[in-house]
Amino acid sequence: xxxxxxxxxxxxxxxxxxxxxxxxxxxxxxxxxxxxxxxxxxxxxxxxxxxxxxxxxxxxxxxxxxxxxxxxxxxxxxxxxxxxxxxxxxxxxxxxxxxxxxxxxxxxxxxxxxxxxxxxxxxxxxxxxxxxxxxxxxxxxxxxxxxxxxxxxxxxxxxxxxxxxxxxxxxxxxxxxxxxxxxxxxxxxxxxxxxxxxxxxxxxxx
Amino acid sequence: xxxxxxxxxxxxxxxxxxxxxxxxxxxxxxxxxxxxxxxxxxxxxxxxxxxxxxxxxxxxxxxxxxxxxxxxxxxxxxxxxxxxxxxxxxxxxxxxxxxxxxxxxxxxxxxxxxxxxxxxxxxxxxxxxxxxxxxxxxxxxxxxxxxxxxxxxxxxxxxxxxxxxxxxxxxxxxxxxxxxxxxxxxxxxxxxxxxxxxxxxxxxxx
Numbered sequence: 001x002x003x004x005x006x007x008x009x010x011x012x013x014x015x016x017x018x019x020x021x022x023x024x025x026x027x028x029x030x031x032x033x034x035x036x037x038x039x040x041x042x043x044x045x046x047x048x049x050x051x052x053x054x055x056x057x058x059x060x061x062x063x064x065x066x067x068x069x070x071x072x073x074x075x076x077x078x079x080x081x082x083x084x085x086x087x088x089x090x091x092x093x094x095x096x097x098x099x100x101x102x103x104x105x106x107x108x109x110x111x112x113x114x115x116x117x118x119x120x121x122x123x124x125x126x127x128x129x130x131x132x133x134x135x136x137x138x139x140x141x142x143x144x145x146x147x148x149x150x151x152x153x154x155x156x157x158x159x160x161x162x163x164x165x166x167x168x169x170x171x172x173x174x175x176x177x178x179x180x181x182x183x184x185x186x187x188x189x190x191x192x193x194x195x196x197x198x199x200x201x202x203x204x205x206x
Numbered sequence: 207x208x209x210x211x212x213x214x215x216x217x218x219x220x221x222x223x224x225x226x227x228x229x230x231x232x233x234x235x236x237x238x239x240x241x242x243x244x245x246x247x248x249x250x251x252x253x254x255x256x257x258x259x260x261x262x263x264x265x266x267x268x269x270x271x272x273x274x275x276x277x278x279x280x281x282x283x284x285x286x287x288x289x290x291x292x293x294x295x296x297x298x299x300x301x302x303x304x305x306x307x308x309x310x311x312x313x314x315x316x317x318x319x320x321x322x323x324x325x326x327x328x329x330x331x332x333x334x335x336x337x338x339x340x341x342x343x344x345x346x347x348x349x350x351x352x353x354x355x356x357x358x359x360x361x362x363x364x365x366x367x368x369x370x371x372x373x374x375x376x377x378x379x380x381x382x383x384x385x386x387x388x389x390x391x392x393x394x395x396x397x398x399x400x401x402x403x404x405x406x407x408x409x410x411x412x
């Protein structure tokens with residue numbers, strides 16, 4: 001593309017570095033910012049700058065936090081005997097939005113992937129084990145729930161963590177896999193359907 | 207969505223103001239920026255700030271420009287007797303990328319749309335007429351090519367400009383509408399196919 005202005009060329013190049021944004025979308029966004037009042041662009045750049053410079057991570061669970069210890073880890077209303085292990089920050093947000101979980105979290109920052117050179121040392125696994133030995137709240141952890149992706153990497157990570165935790169005698173569970181609520185049997189893939197039969201649960205009508 | 211941090215909430219809100227970007231994409235972009243080296247976020251915000259503060263528009267054709275008069279209007283190699291009228295800046299880029307046009311441009315900044323309250327006064331139509339009366343290069347304009355969208359608003363604008371230009375005795379043309387090159391007849395909509403027969407051109411084998 002030939003740009004009429006160096007400024008717009010630079011802006012398009014920087015915006016199109018973002019994932020999923022190509023040159024055409026970047027140009028559309030740049031021209032949009034040009035048409036809006038200056039405050040819109042200022043607020044955007046301020047928010048990004050602050051996010052990048054001031055964001056900290058919780059010392060305990062490694063989730064994003066404005067303080068040294070995040071609001072979940074600090075809350076006295078959360079069940080501190082439960083820790084849910086997730087791959088990354090969006091997973092915490094997704095689980096929080098269900099309002100079905102009241103325990104703590106532990107953000108690994110990825111999953112074990114030998115191809116990408118990510119071993120257990122690159123993840124926050126050691127910190128999970130330390131946290132179980134010395135809980136920051138003083139309350140003992142009774143169960144670790146694994147909410148990891150159902151990929152080869154996720155399974156490897158789950159296996160690794162489970163072995164480490166079994167040594168400590170901690171109960172380990174994993175989130176249920178099965179047919180989504182509202183999902184139709186005939187359109188479900190064979191692996192999910194097969195597993196949902198193998199891992200069937202008792203049906204009670206009490 | 208519940209955010210673990212005010213900083214990420216602000217960033218997501220500001221990013222999701224951009225057209226076509228929802229909260230989920232905004233969150234993905236914000237987390238991406240957090241994971242990248244700080245320089246990536248800095249370059250992005252710098253480019254946007256500069257774009258917004260320093261960008262100017264060409265005094266003659268109203269295209270984006272780093273100088274008072276843009277490189278197209280200044281170039282001695284362009285045919286100054288031709289002016290191509292377009293709705294907005296991306297149209298200039300699209301035509302420039304074809305390498306088939308060597309004249310000047312005129313960016314209206316929109317099209318006449320009574321519903322949106324955009325009349326001829328809101329557009330750069332008066333400036334087009336002034337430009338034809340007093341060309342900045344001194345060379346007379348012989349033809350105005352209308353490259354406006356084929357919508358009701360585009361047609362209204364074309365009609366309005368044509369009437370004004372006919373008074374001045376300037377030749378007005380419009381870009382050809384028809385079946386795209388490589389397009390198949392059976393899949394072309396009726397309006398385009400019907401018009402392409404009515405506006406057929408002489409076929410020569412010389």
